[in-house]
Amino acid sequence: MSALKDRLSTDLTTAMKARDQLTTGTLRMVLSAVKTAEVAGKSARELTDDEVLAVLTAEAKKRREAAEIFDTRDRAELADQERRETTIIERYLPQQLTDEELTELVTAAITETGAAGPKAMGQVMKVVQPQVIGRADGGRVSAEVRRQLAS
Structure with missing residues (x-):
């Protein structure tokens, strides 16, 4: 198991024990996306840390785009939810370039x-x-x- 995927699983367990619903739900979605990427293609395989990082980046981008759409539709509560999820995902991403x-x-x-x-x-x-x-x-x-x- 890649170190990043292992960290996500460990943090999911911690969030579940702490009854942190937002973090639990977000990490479950991310791990689900990782598992989907692992079984995509002709044969199942274990993703490397770089590939898991690519999945995390894509998930964060989806959340940012969804928040923008919700803002344009005057759905502030849903936009805030997406932004909170993005914040959780960004904990696992490297520091963004200036x-x-x-x-x-x-x-x-x-x-x-x-x-x-x-x-x-x-x-x-x-x-x-x-x-x-x-x-x-x-x-x-x-x-x-x-x-x-x-x-």
Whole structure:
């Protein structure tokens, strides 16, 4: 079992003993998503920590997007619920990159690949993505790459 998945299971047990319904429900949803990812494909397999991290990142993104939608529909109580769940999931994610750190990484990748112009975006993203897994949203990364390649 990956260390991150083991930590999630341990924290779920702790939350259940503490009768923390929000944390219990959130961790159950996350572990369910991890198990679904494990059995997806042709054969079941154990996920690595990086793959579990990718599932956690996707789950956090789903919660953020749902909160935004609930806000636009004047459903503040549901938006707050989604934000609380996001906060719990983010405990297991690495520290997010600041805008300055992301800019530095993208600049280094552009220099490394010798990329110029918007058509080289794929080359740069291929270098940057492994460095930012779980630490920056893909939309933020691609926007920064696009901005730097345009200038």
